[in-house]
Amino acid sequence: MEQVIDIISWICLLGGALVVLIGGIGLVRFPDLFTRIHAASLADSGGAILVIVGCMLQAGLTLAGVKLAAILLFLLFTSPTAGYALAHSAITAKDDGLDVDIESD
Amino acid sequence: MEILGLYNYWVFAILLLIGLYAVITKPNFTKKLIGLNIFQAAIFLLYISMDKVDGGTAPIIPHGAAKDIIYSNPVPQVLILTAIVVGISTTALGLALVVRIREAYGTIEEDKVISMDRDQ
Amino acid sequence: MLAAQYPVLPVIVPLLSAPIAALMPNRSLAWIMASLVSALVFATAVALTVIVSAQGMISYEVGGWPAPYGIEVRVDSFSVVMLLVISGASTLALISGKASIDAQIPSDRQPLFFAAWLLALAAYSGIAVAGDAFNIFVFMEISSLAGYVLIANGPDRRALPATFKYLVMGTIGASFYLIGVGLAYMMTGTLNIADLHARLGDVPYLRPILLSAAFVTIGLAVKAAVFPLHVWMPNAYARAPSAVAVFLSACSTKAAVYVMLRFDFMIFGGAFAHHDVQFSTVLMSLALLGMLIGSAVAIYERDVKRMLGYSSVGQIGYILLGASMISLGGVSAGVIHMFNHAMIKGGLFLAMGALVLRLGGGTLDDLKGAGRTMPWTMGAFVLLGLSLIGMPLTAGFISKWYLVQAALDLGTLGIVLIAAILISSLMAVVYIWRVVEVAYFQSPQAGASKHQEAPLMMLVPLWAVVLANVYFGLDPSIPVDLATNAANILLEHAK
Amino acid sequence: MTGFDSHGMLLGMILLIPLLGAVLVGMASRWPNLRETGSVLAALALTFAVWSLLPGALAGERPELVLFEILPNVPFAFKAEPLGLLFAALASLLWVVSTIYSMGYMRGNNEAHQTRFFMLFAVALFAAMGVAFSANLLTLFIFYEVLTVSTYPLVTHKGDEASMRAGRVYFGILIGASIGLFLPAIIWTYALTGTLDFVPGGILEGHLAGPAVGLMLGLYVYGAAKAAVMPLHRWLPAAMVAPTPVSALLHAVAVVKAGVFTIVKIIIYVFGVDFLFATPSSGWLVPVAAFTVIMASLIALRQTNLKRLLAYSTISQLSYIVLATAILAPLSQVGAALHIAAHGFGKITLFFAAGSIYTASKKTDITQMNGIGLRMPLTMGAFAIGALSMIGVPPMAGFVSKWYMLGGALQTENYLAIGTIILSTVLNAAYFLPILYRAFFLTENVAPPREHGEANWPIRLALGTTALLTIAFFVFNGPVVDLEMQLVETLL
């Protein structure tokens, strides 16, 4: 039973790492601001969930596991809000005439 | 493998000098403060890399803990707690000065401020 | 009961009163509190002088923990000299500074100003009595931060960039000191000064200790405005409020020199054989350069406060010159000059404060005819100037006397030192006489006739300093005895 | 620790009187007459106090006053010894006369800042008394510097550009020499011997040998720049820009006398005449002094401005005194001491005469002074007495001191010194006699701005007394010589 949990957690950790990597590459490659926000939020939510679940599996039902769960919950709340706030302020800033270079190369 | 042990101190030296270089050459006052921040962060690294003991854990001894656990050295951590707060206080004061200089001189570039003072 | 607590009182009392002063409703209440606390610290310093000259060194364990584990406060005659200088300068500046502070600082900012002043006083006293290397760093940071706040309150806008330059250089200096302490801690495992000295002897590797000594000395050289690293000091003192200039000029650079001497003599002195040779050659050359170039630049300076700043660079050179002779006579001459220079330079800045208050500016053109419109203040300025030059009947003469006498024992090198001392004294004659000529021989500018003498609150302390100067010129037994004991302590550690 | 005996109390009093005089003058600034009488009274009191010490001194008493200790075994102490007494007696007496003279001069030319002048004059006398009676080098140095600082405002009395430049030269050279040379010499002596007290027969014997003695001597001689030995003499002619009473004070009463007095005292009490005589490295002083005497006299020849001529004549006369001590013969020491007094009386008479000519006729240049003897017979008569005393003609004081100097030179067969004295006497005559000839035997070539006779009465009174004193010194030099003989009785 130990090995099974180990294998699953390793899969989650590697998967999470992969997702973050993809998000990073996406951040660099994408042309403008909004697509970049999309790529970044991918790394934020997807990657984070996979990594923390992997750690929870490693930690098992201990105090650390509970703490990890709390962190996961916190992340689930904040990262999407952050993505939204960034996009929203980019749009409103453009209306207010601030020189936001959205279409950078 | 033994050389890797000194890597921390090399990074300390490099960061120290990036900070010093930034403070000396960058005329912008805010950039100088950022350079100062890096400079102080390097010193924190120097202190903390002293306290690690192979196989040691954080110096927290819960009640009735076994006697043979190796702990890292708590003293540099205490010193650095103080140094971090000193660093942030200096930065806060520096930034307040930057704001006041901006209002008084209209610019926060050192060379412009000096020239404005000289011909006054 | 309280007598046992004297070593720590100069630190804890101002610390307790600073938050209260910050919350004071009006400025005069804050001022009264600051002056009272400062006078109390001065009284404690005098009491400590009596105790130390009777019993020798006092050791006090903060928190009740034994020495290398807890932090130790150590008071010996060297630290007592510093305490007297610090608390004396602060009390003098506060009592006489009321008028100039009211003129230069808006009344709603004054409670904060006096709180910062008390913190600076507590921090400098903390440095003077500290026995733990890291503790000195913490108090040095408090004193620097409080110093930046005090200087940033300067009347005109040039105070801000001056404070910023002082902040950047001061922080770099303090950080270098921190690195030095860190390296020493890395090689010995302790932070207590006496313990460091004991354990440095048997450290296998020499190089980290050399590096630590270099970092500590350079860091403190920046804080002490030693010659090449002094660029922040003239501007900082010139642009600060006059009362602050009196306080800081008397003790901020001296506290750094005090720490440097304690470190180089008491810790690195005994550690490795040729340290004192390295130490004296480097410092002596810096001191000589500082004396000559500092005084030379002071001659061409139009703003009198900046001129006094550059002259301070020269005077710090004297102190270091004395210390770098590594002889009983030399080190005691350096410590005596620390005491005398604080008195002289504090008095000069006090006189400048009165002149700036009445004439509106500190440049030579503003001082035209000041000799007639403000005879008492200008009279005091001239007498203190004579003391700076080292004329007999003044305290400056005594320090010059002991310095030259100590230099004589060094043979031919001594001759070079004496030549340097005398040349820089003559340069001092030139830049003091420039002010006298402007004040007495040129007619005041148009519309200057309305100036009247400085307020009595400033004149009485000013002339108290002048009389103290003459008294210590005639009967220097107190500072000389303290300085000789201090030199003994420093040197017998260095062997 | 403070040794008080009755005479010691008197010493303390002597120091306090000029200070009290200064305070008195300061307080009475609004009533000129009260101020001047106060100053004269102070001068008289001082003269009486100093001269009352003389009988005791003749009997060999040495009153002493030790106040407190500045440096380890270097107290702030005073002691009345023959040389000091002579200088103090001279200075106090001439203070009385020059105060009277200054009343007339200040009124005659309605100078500004008169109160400041009298106050600083009193402070300068206080410093002179301190120098005269100091018991060790440190006390002497302290009062020497107080003298420099207190006379600086006198030199720059007028406050215009020229007097400021003169003040800068005056202060620069004097302070430069005293801090640059005198102070290191004192500290060097202290380092060597551990004491700075003036001890008859010197304290350096055995502590110093070979060329170092010559170097130490050089430091002291050039350190005391007030003695205006060349090349540190330029401050003296520069100080001529000040009003005449100040020049009188500078040249006759206090400043230059203090310089030369210091050199004589150091040679007798610090080095010791025999010790110097024995060490060859001190031989350079005689040629240097001789050179200064001759050069100054030559320059004086070419001067047309009367006061500058007197200034250069003072430089040469001072170097006479240095030359006399440099001969290192017992008699020549006495000659040096006497010449301090003789030159004092003679030179102050000449300055008073120059001042009265200026007050009456606003003339300063010799070429304008043809036939002035007929207009101002008393002034020019006194001028003649002064000039003859300078030359050393018998009935005047100058002859006495030159007599002892030549005696001393002969004693040690120092032919260079003898030649210098004779040559300089000739040169003195060369630049003084033409003035007398021009004043009495030539008709007036430059009409004075207004008809004038003698200057006002205070000037004439002062002029007359100093002229009489010059002659009286010649007649009554007995007691003075006996007093000075005590200086050297151990050496005879």
Added chain:
Amino acid sequence: MIIVFSLFLLTMMVVVALAVVETRNLFAAAMLTGIFSFLMAANFFVLDAADVALTEAAVGAGVATVFFLGAIALSSEHEHSASRKFGLALLAVASTAVVILLGTMEFPILGDGSAPVHQHVAPWYLEKTPELIHVPNVVTAVLASFRGYDTLGEVFVVLTAAIGVLSLLGFPRNNSEENAVNDGLSHQKILHIVGKLLIPLIILFGLYVQFHGDFGPGGGFQAGTIIAAALILYALLSGGDRARRQMPPRLLFGMACLGAFIYAGVGGTTLLLGGNLLDYSVLSHDPVHGQHLGIMLIEFGVGLAVASVMLTIYHAFAGHEHR
């Protein structure tokens, strides 16, 4: 194995540091400084310095970035003039680098237990803390009791910073009710809701860190910063003026002074009770209990001081009307 992590983190830090120095856009530099602090905090954790990691994260990344952004908002966002006099600076910096690197050759290797640092004072602390002060977290014990004098100085450093910023920028004037500029993000509904949800949790976590300091990593500084972060978030959400009406800056500064005064007051009382300065064992009958009480009190003082100072400084920057 741990070494590999630190290798990666340290190299990343050097890269970020170079990026910070070279970017001309100050906003980006502030953000990069935040990242730099996070990397530093991670590195500290790898080196078993849990307390310092928490502080560096909270102070270095959190509050420092807020202050930088506040200052940049009030001054310019871009570096204008180019950096000058390369040669001299580069030479000086390079020579110092060579000297230090040569020096490091003889430093003790990372992590070897026989280094002098671990022989002298540290083992005494590790051995005596459970016995004398009976607090699991040795760092808090050393910080508060063995070297309490340093921490006293440190609290007053924080107070000096507050005094300095206030004397330079002045107390922010909160305009009256009606013309309160609604510059907050309140019109952003989502942020408002999520913010309202999170702020109490953050404050709760702050209090947990404050009073949990004796047992695990935590203590006055970290807790104060976290609570300050929560309240700054509230001020951002509800607009500066409303926040300043709820927590007037003068009261905040008063609390800062109170916090510092508590710490110094504890020191004073130990003096009056007959012990040496900051000797907590005199505070109550049994020394260990006295230590507990002393540490708890001063941690509370520190937390209060740090929280109110950070808030005062934030309001000083935010409320400073832009001239």
